[in-house]
Amino acid sequence: MNVSELEATLETAGFSPYQASAYVALLELGAATVPEIAEKSGVPDSRLYDVLRTLESEGYVEVYEQESLRARIHDHEKLQARLRERAGRFSDARKEIERRWEEPPVEETVVNAVTRFETVLESAADAIEASDTQVELAVSPEQYRTLRPALQTASENGTSIYLAISTPDGEALPDPESVAAVCTEARHRELPSPFVAIVDRSKVYFAPHTGSANEYGLIVDDRTHAYVFHWFFLTSQWAVWEPIGAGERASTDYLDIRYLVRDLVPLLEDGKTVRVHVDGADTESGQQRTVEGIVRNVVHSGAGGTGSGSAARNGRVTLELETNSGTVEVGGWGALVEDVEAHRLRVESVT
Structure with missing residues (x-):
């Protein structure tokens, strides 16, 4: 030097x-x-x-x-x-x-912890009332009655609402017809349940079930957290419980593409022709997009398979639909390589 x-x-x-x-x-x-x-x-x-x-x-x-x-x-x-x-x-x-x-970039998220359950309930009501895509909700009968006006507004706006009502102590369920009027489908859970509301795949409102030793609430505005709670809702609050009420769309509507695939694959293997209607978002523009067509193929990668027992929970799942404007690929929550991210799927016909 x-x-x-x-x-x-x-x-x-x-x-x-x-x-x-x-x-x-x-x-x-x-x-x-x-x-x-x-x-x-x-x-x-x-x-x-x-x-x-x-x-x-x-x-x-x-x-x-x-x-x-x-x-x-x-x-x-x-x-x-x-x-x-x-x-x-x-x-x-x-x-x-x-x-x-x-290291990968860290997305900014908003996670707020609150001490009053009323704050969680009030915030959830506001979000539900303003929703335009989908609501997944796990509640007690009393919480349902509190949120029913917001659910009514959301339903009238075309939001898909999936409602799980918990009665661990044998409390009477709300009138099924009243429930069906404000939701796409409702199910009855006979075990204690936390309060969970997942709104438009981005907002989460959570509080432990009544009687829990921990009293707190979470208000989250983040798609990644919402996806985790979505699977919690599907697996523990929804899939294993029986329907108690349904709106006009419920019989063939699906919350998640993977549950549709679970029921779809046996039909395709049996030579059936299945027409599916999809409400979702264009993966390039983010704008709402609706497609309908005949299922020509199911693309599935990863462990778990597409059989009825697995619910096709792992890996990539894509539907290839033959539509009037050509082939359209439809993916699930967070779809990147497909043309459409599915928010609501409905089987229109099986022939």
Whole structure:
């Protein structure tokens, strides 16, 4: 390393250019007079006095009188320690830059914890009333009655509503006709259940079931969290329980493409022709899109299979529909490679 490179390194460590030049000159001269240091370093005499006093105050050089004003290195180990510290910080910075470059971006999410269940219920009611796609809701009869006006509004707006009503203590269920008027389908769960509302695949409202030792609520605005709660709803609040009421669309409507595939594959293997109607979103534009056509193929990858026992829960699931405008690929929640992300699927006919 030449003199220029050494001075540049000291500047990186926090020295001023004049301080770096004076210090390197003293390393070569040893003890020297101010004029000697000025000549060797190139630092003007008028500035050199202040430079040496500053280096002295920081413990790097010693300035003393011996016939004339002189200076020498006081403690080179102190500077070496400073350089080692800086080197460590640069190394840490390099590793952090590499980590941040390689790790996937973190989406911003909104997760709020609240202490009052009423806050969760009121927020869920507002979201349900404003929904335009889908609501999945697990409630007690009392909670259902509180939310029924919001469900009525959402149903009138064309929202698909899947309602699981829990009665662990034998409480009477609401009137089935009343329930059918405000939902696509309702089911009866006979075990304790937390309050869960998943609205438009992006908002989640959650609170533990009554009697839980933990009293809190979560209000979440994030599609990834919503997807996790969606599968919690499907597997524990919905799939294993019997229907108690249904609207006009319920008999052939599906919450998730994987449950449609579970029932569809045996029909296709038996040579049936199945026409499916899909309400969803275009994966490129994000705009709402409706398609209808004959199922020509089911693409499934990953473990778990498409049999009736698996619900096709793992891997990619895609329907290839032959429509009037050509072949359209339909995927499930979070579809990327397909043409349409399905929000609601309905079997129109089986022949």
